Amino acid sequence: MSPHVLVxxxxxxxxxxxxxxxxxxxxxxxxxxxxxxxxxxxLDGDVRIGGFGGGEGLAGWLREHRVDAVVDATHPFAEAxxxxxxxxxxxxxxxxxxxxxxxxxxxPGDRWHPVxxxxxAAAVLPGLGRRVFLTTGRTGLAAxxxxxxxxFVVRSVEPPAPPMPPDxxxxxARGPFDVPGETALLRAHRIDVLVTKDSGGEATAAKLTAxxxxxxxxxxxxxxxxxxxxxxxxxxxxxxxxxxxxxW
Ligand code: NAP
Numbered sequence: 202m203s204p205h206v207l208v209x210x211x212x213x214x215x216x217x218x219x220x221x222x223x224x225x226x227x228x229x230x231x232x233x234x235x236x237x238x239x240x241x242x243x244l245d246g247d248v249r250i251g252g253f254g255g256g257e258g259l260a261g262w263l264r265e266h267r268v269d270a271v272v273d274a275t276h277p278f279a280e281a282x283x284x285x286x287x288x289x290x291x292x293x294x295x296x297x298x299x300x301x302x303x304x305x306x307x308x309p310g311d312r313w314h315p316v317x318x319x320x321x322a323a324a325v326l327p328g329l330g331r332r333v334f335l336t337t338g339r340t341g342l343a344a345x346x347x348x349x350x351x352x353f354v355v356r357s358v359e360p361p362a363p364p365m366p367p368d369x370x371x372x373x374a375r376g377p378f379d380v381p382g383e384t385a386l387l388r389a390h391r392i393d394v395l396v397t398k399d400s401g402g403e404a405t406a407a408k409l410t411a412x413x414x415x416x417x418x419x420x421x422x423x424x425x426x427x428x429x430x431x432x433x434x435x436x437x438x439x440x441x442x443x444x445x446x447x448x449w
Contacts, residue, residue, distance in 0.1 A: 203227050203228055203229045204227070204228055204229065204269040204270065205229045205230075205231070205266065205267055205268050205269050206222055206228060206229070206230050206231075206268070206269065206270050206271070206272060206444065207230075207231050207233060207262075207263065207266075207268045207270075207271045207272070208222070208230060208231070208232045208233065208246075208271075208272050208274055209233050209271065209272070209273045209274060209275050209282055209286060210232040210233060210234050210244070210274055210275065211234055211235055211237070211274075211275050211276055211279065212274055212275065212276055212302075213402070213404060214274050214300050214302060214436070214437055215232060215272075215274035215275070215300070216232075216242070216244060217437045218272060218274055218300065218437045218440055218441075219232045219244050219245045219246050220245045221437060221441060222245075222246060222441075223245035223246040224245070229246070229247070230245070230246035230247065231246060231247040231248070231249060231266070231268075232244050232246060232247070232248050232249075233248075233249050233250075233253075234248065234249075234250045234251075235250075235251070235252065235279075235282070236250045236251045236252075237359070238358060238359065239359065253285070255285055255288075256284070256285040256286075256287075256288030256289050256292065257288075257289075257292075258285075259285050259286065259288075259289040260288070260289040260292040260293045263289055263293050263295045264293060268295055269295070270295065270296050270297075270298070270444055271286055271289070271290065271295055271296070271297040271298070272297075272298050272299075272300055272440055272444075273286045273297055273298070273299045273300065273431070274299075274300040274440075276400065277301055277302070277304070277398075277399070277400060277401065277424045277425075278338075278398050278400070278422075278424065278425065280425045283299065283427065283428060283431070284428050286299075286431070287428035287429070287430055287431050290430070290431070291430065297431060298432065298433075298434065298440060298443055298444070299427060299431050299432065299433040299434070300433070300434060300435075300436070300437070300439075300440050301401075301427075301433040301434075301435065302400075302401040302402045302435060302436070303401050303435050304399045304401045304424060305399055305400075305401055305406060305409060305421070308413065310413045310416075311409070311412075311413050311419065312412075312413075312416070312417065312418040312419065313418075313419050313420075313421050314329070314418060314419065314420045314421065315421050315423055316420055316421070316422055316423065317422075317423055318344075318422065319337060319341045319344035319345070319422060320344050321422075322337070322344070322345075322396050322420045322422055323344050323345045323347070323348060325420060326345075326348060326351060326394065326396070326420065327348065327350070327351065329393065329394040329418045329420070330351075330392075330393025330394035330418070331350070331351055331352060331393055332351070332352045332354070332390065332391055332392050332393045332394075333351055333352065333353050333354070333392070333393070333394050333395075333396060334354045334356070334386070334387060334390065334392040334394070334395045334396070334408070335353050335354065335355045335356070335396045336356050336395070336396065336397045336398075336405070336408065337396055337397065337398050337422060338357060338398070339355070339357035339358075339359060339360070339361035339362070342355065342361050342363075342364065342365035342366070342369075343364040343365065345365065345366045346363075346364040346365055346366055347366075348366050349366065349367055349368070351366065351368065352368045352370070353365075353366050353368060353369045353370070354369075354370045354372060354386075354390045354392065355369050355370070355371050355372070356371075356372040356373075356374055357371070357372075357373065358373070358374070358375045359373075360373060370390070372386070376404040376405045377403065377404040377405070377407075378404070378405060378407045378408065379407050380407045380410045380411055380414075382407070383407045383408045383410070383411035384411040384414065384415065386411075387408075387411055387412065387415055387417065388415070392417065393417065393418075394417060394418050394419070394420065395408060395409075395412045395417055395418070395419045395420070396419075396420045396422070397409070397419060397420070397421055397422070398421075398422045398424075399421050399422060399423055399424050
């Protein structure tokens with residue numbers, strides 16, 4: 202029977218992986234999306250949308266749909282679903298491989314302030330500037346809600362909702378972004394400091410180059426660690442190498 206691979210998605214890499222797997226005649230691929238984005242782009246293979254109901258729900262889904270392998274290709278900061286995948290792997294014996302793009306590395310001229318959480322980012326901000334470009338996503342804005350003296354430019358794909366800081370200008374946009382565009386945005390809003398998660402990848406890295414050129418400090422939120430028992434590979438090619446798939 203064709204092996205069934207479940208890809209936990211929501212990233213560019215997940216989309217690329219689904220395309221690679223769907224192109225193999227002997228393989229069945231289903232991509233799972235959380236359902237956060239109103240109009241996700243088209244995906245190759247089957248698609249299911251919405252939470253599973255925790256680790257137990259995911260384990261049940263793996264059994265019911267006879268999944269042979271799971272690739273967790275979710276965003277490096279999507280911590281809950283990755284924990285659930287580790288739990289479901291232990292409960293069912295279905296192998297889970299994590300696809301995590303490498304994190305960003307500082308370059309000469311960068312003024313990075315690494316922190317362990319959004320809360321820690323909020324704590325260092327008042328010492329770094331008054332006008333903040335916040336690119337950590339619309340769901341974590343509560344961590345900055347108490348910073349009433351700062352002006353925030355918040356960029357997100359979907360409109361943010363409270364709780365959030367009182368002085369917010371929202372920029373709705375979806376990457377990829379380029380260096381001239383990011384430089385223009387930082388200048389137009391007279392930004393003093395940038396806040397980002399260490400998402401890695403090319404699509405959103407231009408802001409780091411722009412901040413470096415303008416000499417701006419960047420608060421970089423470090424990634425949460427992988428749950429015990431899960432191992433990660435850095436790209437789609439490495440996933441295809443690790444999965445034992447039938448020959449073309
Ligand atoms: P999260 O905190 O890890 O997940 C919260 C809950 O959402 C999970 O417990 C699960 O619900 C459900 N869920 C998450 N990803 C899912 C998936 N691929 N398929 C089915 N259910 C999923 O995740 P998040 O940070 O809210 O991110 C949600 C999605 O957006 C992820 O798929 C991620 O790849 C993508 N994304 C996240 C970020 C970020 O910065 N966090 C950035 C870009 C894209 P149940 O427990 O009910 O199963």
